[in-house]
Amino acid sequence: MxxxxxxxxxxxxxxxxxxxxxTRNATLYCAPGNAGIESLATCVPLKADDVDGLKDFVLRERxxxxxxxxxxxxALGIVxxxxxxxxxxxxxxxxxxxxxxxxxxxxxxxxxxxIPTARAKSFAETVDALDYLEQHPxxxxxxxxxxxxxxxxxxxxxxxQARDAVIDSMEKAVFGLAxxxxxxxxxxxxxxxxxxxxxxxxxxxxxxxxxxxxRIGDGDxxxxxxxxxxxxxxxxxxxxxxxxxxxxxxxxxVEIMARLGSPFQGVLYAGLMVVKGxxxxxxxxxxxxxPETQVVLPLLKTDLIEILQAVVExxxxxxxxxxxxxxxVCVVMTSGxxxxxxxxxxxxxxxxxxxxxxxMIFHAGTAxxxxxxxxxxxxxxxxxxxxxxxxxxxxxxxxxxxGISFQDCYYRKDIAHRALR
Ligand SMILES: Nc1ncnc2c1ncn2[C@@H]1O[C@H](COP(=O)(O)OP(=O)(O)O)[C@@H](O)[C@H]1O
Ligand SMILES: [Mg+2]
Numbered sequence: 399m400x401x402x403x404x405x406x407x408x409x410x411x412x413x414x415x416x417x418x419x420x421t422r423n424a425t426l427y428c429a430p431g432n433a434g435i436e437s438l439a440t441c442v443p444l445k446a447d448d449v450d451g452l453k454d455f456v457l458r459e460r461x462x463x464x465x466x467x468x469x470x471x472x473a474l475g476i477v478x479x480x481x482x483x484x485x486x487x488x489x490x491x492x493x494x495x496x497x498x499x500x501x502x503x504x505x506x507x508x509x510x511x512x513i514p515t516a517r518a519k520s521f522a523e524t525v526d527a528l529d530y531l532e533q534h535p536x537x538x539x540x541x542x543x544x545x546x547x548x549x550x551x552x553x554x555x556x557x558x559q560a561r562d563a564v565i566d567s568m569e570k571a572v573f574g575l576a577x578x579x580x581x582x583x584x585x586x587x588x589x590x591x592x593x594x595x596x597x598x599x600x601x602x603x604x605x606x607x608x609x610x611x612x613r614i615g616d617g618d619x620x621x622x623x624x625x626x627x628x629x630x631x632x633x634x635x636x637x638x639x640x641x642x643x644x645x646x647x648x649x650x651x652v653e654i655m656a657r658l659g660s661p662f663q664g665v666l667y668a669g670l671m672v673v674k675g676x677x678x679x680x681x682x683x684x685x686x687x688x689p690e691t692q693v694v695l696p697l698l699k700t701d702l703i704e705i706l707q708a709v710v711e712x713x714x715x716x717x718x719x720x721x722x723x724x725x726x727v728c729v730v731m732t733s734g735x736x737x738x739x740x741x742x743x744x745x746x747x748x749x750x751x752x753x754x755x756x757x758m759i760f761h762a763g764t765a766x767x768x769x770x771x772x773x774x775x776x777x778x779x780x781x782x783x784x785x786x787x788x789x790x791x792x793x794x795x796x797x798x799x800x801g802i803s804f805q806d807c808y809y810r811k812d813i814a815h816r817a818l819r
Pocket of ligand 2: 669681
């Protein structure tokens with residue numbers, strides 16, 4: 399069977415790596431992929447949001463199943479387009495993907511389904527938003543409605559900062575159309591947790607809970623990034639908490655989406671804030687998270703191809719999904735300067751030596767240039783160590799990290815610190 403994975407980051411490398419472990423011997427393709435994915439799959443030079451190009455490729459090559467990594471093609475309706483052409487594809491339709499693509503829609507649905515989430519009010523008019531802010535306790539969270547590449551959320555600690563965030567988003571359009579509407583949300587003080595789930599639109603199978611590290615600096619300081627590392631399972635996500643999340647959050651959201659005529663099929667990602675042991679939804683994503691995927695999938699015991707097929711064929715209830723009794727820690731290596739501006743095309747040294755070690759090397763932003771692997775993004779590599787304990791997994795990841803270098807390379811030294819405190 400032929401499988402196409404859409405995307406080019408560490409998440410997609412982890413998906414391709416997991417598919418390559420399958421006993422089904424699938425032929426793998428990735429569009430556009432990267433220098434690491436190349437060794438496991440045929441990389442196709444099509445952009446992830448080139449829906450028509452991807453559809454033509456799949457028809458021409460007779461691909462049996464397409465798996466969508468990033469959110470942009472989902473929001474563009476790649477799943478609807480493929481289904482119209484009778485092609486099998488793993489991911490939610492455009493309507494279902496609104497759970498991620500519109501934070502205002504997502505809040506409305508959560509309110510209808512009584513799902514615990516941070517209290518919020520949506521605004522389409524700047525004056526109303528500014529007026530509402532005057533009375534709101536601080537800190538206050540301002541969220542652009544649409545997709546803003548992880549930059550659309552401001553946690554304002556002063557009223558002036560909050561007003562600026564509203565004006566930047568609604569008037570100055572710094573997020574384009576995505577910021578025409580905003581949510582003004584109460585600030586929740588707790589610890590974050592990611593619980594992703596496979597769902598075929600009816601049955602929900604939660605994955606192991608993970609925690610990522612958004613801030614650039616050690617000790618969770620400095621600006622937000624796309625994610626500097628992750629670990630799994632996060633001890634915060636006890637079996638009891640996971641059961642609670644499934645019952646009060648994941649199942650109700652999947653149920654209401656089906657009831658509203660937009661069944662959600664694919665991976666549903668719940669970004670949670672756990673406040674005094676109680677989980678609240680901060681956001682939903684309509685696909686797997688990055689870097690979380692790089693620690694969750696390596697612990698999956700059940701064949702991923704079987705799971706994907708069960709989802710696409712709406713028979714997830716007939717499958718038992720099992721996990722290895724291990725832990726995983728992923729350390730992301732970035733280009734110096736990220737999340738601000740950074741240089742690219744720097745040769746990466748040590749990859750071949752480190753590939754023989756036990757840690758997995760997932761490529762996020764890499765390319766081949768004159769036969770060498772070079773940097774091609776802010777997040778360059780994700781190094782995932784595995785072990786019986788988180789400490790072992792962490793040590794394994796950092797040993798491999800120490801053997802890899804490129805100019806101005808940066809990484810956090812404390813991934814998994816919250817669990818190891
Ligand atoms: N209500 C909230 N209270 C406290 N922190 C929040 C709240 N909402 C979001 N955050 C913080 O902002 C980050 C980004 O918000 P999120 O809703 O996940 O949007 P996105 O991932 O689309 O940028 C979260 O990971 C969390 O750290
Ligand atoms: Mg988020």
